């Protein structure tokens with residue numbers, strides 16, 4: 001248990017934080033997902049941390065999986081999109 005740990009929605013903050021990466025992976029069973037969501041909806045601290053963590057994970061994932069657009073491709077794409085049809 002962490003200092004300032006709160007029990008909301010049936011879970012402690014520390015439990016929510018432990019589950020967070022599995023939660024974002026979609027690896028938790030639905031009943032655990034419901035508990036995490038119930039906690040986060042009542043706990044501003046976990047909500048804030050969860051949002052930061054989710055953004056970080058999303059950024060990492062994007063980096064790993066999507067091939068980055070080269071400046072050249074991005075420029076051509078933008079030109080094509082702005083060209084009159």
Ligand SMILES: [Zn+2]
Nearest residue numbers: 013043045046
């Ligand atoms: Zn919390």
